[in-house]
Amino acid sequence: MRILQTGDLHAHVFPFDYDHDHPIDTLGLARTASLITAARKEVGNSILLDNGDFLQGSALGDYVAYDRGLRDGDLHPVIAAMNVMRYDAATLGNHEFNFGLPFMMAAIRRSQFPFVSANTLIERGETPHDDKRLLPPYVILNRRIRDKTGKAHPIRIGVLGLLPPQFTTWDETQIDGKLFSRDIVETATALIPEMKAAGADIIVVLAHSGIGERIYSNGMENAAYPLARLPGVDALVTGHTHMLFPSQQFANMPGIDITRGTLEGTPTVMAGFWGSHLGLIDLFLEHKCGKWRVLDSQSSIRAIAETTPDGKRVPLVESSPRVLRAVQHHHDATLDYMRYPVGKTKVPIHSFFALVKDCISVQLICRAQQRFVAQKMKRGPHSSLPILSAAAPFKCGGWGGPENYTNIPAGPLHQRNLSDLYCFPNTICALRLRGADILDWLERSAGIFNHVTRGKHDQPLLNDAFPSYSFDVIYGLTYQIDPSQPPRYCPQGTLINPQSQRIRNLHYKGKPLDLDAYFLVATNNYRSSTRSAIYGADASEVVFAEPINIRTILYNEVTQKPVLDARPLPNWSIAPMPGTSFTFETSPDAARFLADLGNIWIDHLGENANGFGRYRLWP
Missing domain, CATH: 3.90.780.10 (5'-Nucleotidase, C-terminal domain)
Known part of the structure; x- marks a missing residue:
């Protein structure tokens, strides 16, 4: 089963630099979408996830938030593009709150896929089990996957969403007194057994959190290391720091295998930012005695552009026409606004x-x-x-x-x-x-x-x-x-x-x-x-x-x-x-x-x- 990941899109859909008013080949979900389509065709079983920071970060996002707004029934252009690409689930990043809670909720309301976030709280309880949350903490996706003979098997994929607890501080002017948070690892430790009890066959942790310190400390912003060590985590999707994993950026770091793409032995991926890369985790699964388990894995990243020996950036894929059509109206309006x-x-x-x-x-x-x-x-x-x-x-x-x-x-x-x-x-x-x-x-x-x-x-x-x-x-x-x-x-x-x-x-x-x-x-x-x-x-x-x-x-x-x-x-x-x-x-x-x-x-x-x-x- 292939897990496909985007993250830290920051409202970049068209391959266009609005600040300098010209097309650009190194960013945009429209380009990543072509990689997604190709990666899906290569395998029989796949799911597509996004791990947050999709609303803010480009002129397109600012135009919708500040100038146009989201009127009743409006579809946010990033959500429109994600709907076209048939995402299976997504989680929140810290920048989702930059424009205020009402705007964020209006934006995700029309998604055709679930949003999950386990440590975005409207009321903090004594334990994670007592917390009252803004969104569901996880989703269990009921899917049928085919084995190498073509036979279909039911599988239940649990997807847990997490983000840095600091988001309540970073956007305190927007959400002070309205939202609260809890430590990433504490939350995951409590909820993974709950997900298993609810019937999840495998668990994917969708964490808007980067690869930081190896030693755990309460309230970590970048908690991928301790998350990867938790029992029951079959795959870890990371982000927030805009880095690439597996890549040479993490060579020779303890507990990391950049050849197989594992962190503390757990299959892990991080897909850069602005749609620059697609993340892939291939899980090789065995179904035996009514249970699924991961036999092996391979994580990788694919770029939408490459740098030539003379330092030039050249595209590796063209934009998806379906994604461009879904956002064209908002793109044109943004150009008028920026000019x-x-x-x-x-x-x-x-x-x-x-x-x-x-x-x-x-x-x-x-x-x-x-x-x-x-x-x-x-x-x-x-x-x-x-x-x-x-x-x-x-x-x-x-x-x-x-x-x-x-x-x-x-x-x-x-x-x-x-x-x-x-x-x-x-x-x-x-x-x-x-x-x-x-x-x-x-x-x-x-x-x-x-x-x-x-x-x-x-x-x-x-x-x-x-x-x-x-x-x-x-x-x-x-x-x-x-x-x-x-x-x-x-x-x-x-x-x-x-x-x-x-x-x-x-x-x-x-x-x-x-x-x-x-x-x-x-x-x-x-x-x-x-x-x-x-x-x-x-x-x-x-x-x-x-x-x-x-x-x-x-x-x-x-x-x-x-x-x-x-x-x-x-x-x-x-x-x-x-x-x-x-x-x-x-x-x-x-x-x-x-x-x-x-x-x-x-x-x-x-x-x-x-x-x-x-x-x-x-x-």
């Missing part, structure tokens, strides 16, 4: 160098947030506090590839350019923090840089395990980052070198930052909800929050100016290190902007096998 003019810019705006120097793509967000909060807080108990602003470069390559950068040419600005600048549906808030908290926040951000040696040439600068969306820049301050010092925090936010200090010359208005003084920091709701992982919850205070999308704030900022002449102001830099050089990757398109960088020296070194440009920085 709507909103202003002009005198200078190009891009994020190609946002991880190595001041960047206007980040500062535009910071300035808009700062002015909005200043206007809202000009009266009240905190009106005398200075206002800073924090933002991160969301689109800086990474797993998204060499095209995953903000890139807005000089000239007319359209709605799509605002989406290119700010791709998440975050809302505005402000925190009251001491200078010491802000310093520690910056130390956490500085973990994006590898520990380097002064006087050594061509050292890799960026830690690939640190996502760019965690590299917060705090606007209104000036500071340097010294990566010759060890990082104070690891990429997961754990304190590893308490005495280390990478942040140098931290100033506010030309004077050393007073670590005891209080400031307001404009930021987004996601960062506010995860603040305890950055600088300690006890030291922070949310003093302002409104359900206003930051992209709306950007829109108001841009439309109020006849022409945007945006240039970065001094904010942060890598500390000077004579006789030292670093290498880093960014878009190959960045080379044409090297002459505009001012007092920072960067050389273009060509392209690598993955299509990224290679560059050398002399700090």
